[in-house]
Amino acid sequence: MTGATESPPVPVVAVPVVNAANALTALRLVLVPVFAASVVMSGMTHAGWQVIACVIFAVASVTDLVDGWIARRFALVTAVGKVADPIADKALTGAALLLLSWYDRLPWWVTTIILARELGITALRFWVIRRGVIAASRGGKIKTALQILAITWYLWPMPAALIPIGPWIMGAAVAVTLVTGLDYIAQATRLRRSQR
16 A cells, blocks of 8 residues: 555536527527528518518527537537537528529529538538547638628618628628638648548
8 A cells, every 4th residue: 555545536527418508509590490481571672571581690690609609618518519500500601692692682603602611611520520629710700700791781671882892791701711611621631630
């Protein structure tokens, strides 16, 4: 006997699947069809319904920021959340872009580029999820902010003088979307190689 004592095992605290962060993610998923229905009701010509659709989109987008903060701040990260959160994000953004293109407010090539990037990066995250998590970079956060701002600009019934600003914001969003996409690919490649 050396007198040394063994440290007691550290208890593993299970994070409940039903928590505030995941509830906000679920709310965002529920708001996607409500948002889409509001856009359809507006026909992108009825100002009242456009405002409603825009507000729903903005609220849903805010839940994306808040649920991530809650999950990290209160250690509520779960496997379900890791999967559901990006799905909810892409569903909301994808619905908005597809509807804007459907109503001829946004060129289809813009929607195609952004959705291809978003779906590709989501698949990439799942590809390396067992080896590590690709954290959202500053560029990724800027990309998200620009996309939200651009979509909000297109949804809101803007005065004619302000409408031309929308394509400039969306152009910046597309540029950052492409650049950050290449960065995520590089990160994923390095992560896979380091774990061999």
